[in-house]
Amino acid sequence: MKLALLAEQAAGERRVAATPETVKKLIGLGADVAVEAGAGAGASIDDAAYAAAGAGIGTRAQTIADADILLGVAGPAPDSLAGVKQGAWLVAGLNPSGERARVDAYAALGIEALAMEWMPRITRAQSMDILSSQANLAGYKAVLDAAAEYGRAFPMMMTAAGTISAARVFVMGVGVAGLQAIATARRLGAQVSATDVRSATKEQIQSLGAKPVFVEKVAGIEGEGAGGYAGEMSAEYQAAQAELVSAHIAKQDIVITTALIPGRPAPRLVSDAQVASMRPGSVIVDLAVEQGGNVEGAVAGEVVVRHGVKIVGHRNVPSRLAADASALFARNLFNFLSAYWDKDAGRPVLPADDEVGEAIRLTRNGQVVNPRLAD
Known part of the structure; x- marks a missing residue:
């Protein structure tokens, strides 16, 4: 069974879908691993490291030829997969909702x-x-x-020349990214507060030493979405939250927004008027900028200044930590492949009725088969 590691083609993508660590483990399962030359360069992994782990190094065409499984971080351009084997797996982050035409092309390729x-x-x-x-x-x-x-320090500092106040950081959206943002800001010495539409996050915020900012006694909250994600809010809740946040955000030095709803544009959390209420020199980081943005005025790929406030809209933030992001991504993919590895078949087998398979399988036998992509 041949497994191919592809070099990423998207602009600014520095991550890689397998590391020497996971290549060695995949070979241990019984796979032959081929790596496209230069695949790990953005994550500071050279070809020699892959070769030392037991992989073969070659061109893209050589890597893809006869491969049973293709690994990538982002979905490769279909026209770059010339010669791919019929029925081969493509395992990657494919952005199915945003790249539907590309999914159709994968189906046409028979992968x-x-x-x-x-x-x-x-x-x-x-x-x-x-x-x-x-x-x-x-x-x-x-x-x-x-x-x-930010043009100031994060922690409170008491010096002979006077005291510097701690930065006030407000995190909006307390999922995985939000919780890590809270913990990191606290470690840097900031005074941290946070909010979310899901009431279950209140205790998580408090456990990290931050102050929860929540709307109380408002009926019709629908924030508890499926699968642990946030859902839609009622109109009454939206109005109450906007009033509460407006009063709070004007006092903050830094705001970090992380809110996403799967399959929909990012919800608008911070208006231009709220940006204007912050003091000059404040900073907003919009982690949802590529899905439409939580912040009015945020621009994907740019740091803009509005009303004296910097709005940071970096694209593909995990890729800015390419080495660690690649290590974690590669382990995610290895954990998936190894969990379904069939020793008799000498490859992973994903049953048709498996919950994971039903969720992630987009195409099969030349057809788009995922219900979430139904026209």
Whole structure:
């Protein structure tokens, strides 16, 4: 069974879908691993390290030829997969909702596309969840990016020349990224508060030493979404939250927004008027900028200034920590492949009725088969 590691083609993508550590483990399962030359360069992994782990190094065409499984971070361009074997698996983050035409092209190629970001949030799949592993690093990096743009110190400092007040950091959206942002800002000495539409996160916020900011006594909250994600809010809750947040955000030095709803544009959390209420020199980091943004005025790939406030909209934040992000992503993929490895077949086998398979399988036998992509 041949497994191929592809070099990423997307602009700015520095991650890689397998590391020498996971290559060695895959070979231990019985796979032959081929690595496209230069695949790990962005994550500071050279070809010699893959070769030392037992992989073969070659061109893209050589890597793809006769491969049973293709590994990638992002979905490769279909026209770059010339010569791919019929029925081969493509295991990567495929952005199915945003790249539907590309999914159709994968079906036309006859490959079985498996979207790892649609991994169900169930206990046995936690170690395979690329969204969680990458969001953890994104939350950490968001705080560092905020600190780099902020013209003041984070911790309170008592000096002979006087006292410097601690920075006030407000985290909006307390999923994996938000929790890591809270923890990181606290470690840097900031005074941290946070909010979310899911009431269950209140105790998590408090456990990290931050102050929860929640709307109380409002009926019709629908924030508890499926699979641990946030859902839609009622109109009454939205109005109450906007009023509460407006009063709170005006007092903050740094705001980090992380809110996403799967399959929908990112919810708008911070208006232009709220940006204007912050003091000049404040910083907002919008981690949802590539899905439309939580912050009015945020621009994907840019740091813009509005009303004297910097709004940071870096794309692909996990890739800004490429080495660690690659290590975690690669382990997610290995955990998935090893969990379904059939020793008799000498390859992973994903049963048709398996909950994980049903969730992540996009194409099979030339057809788009995932119900979430039904027209």
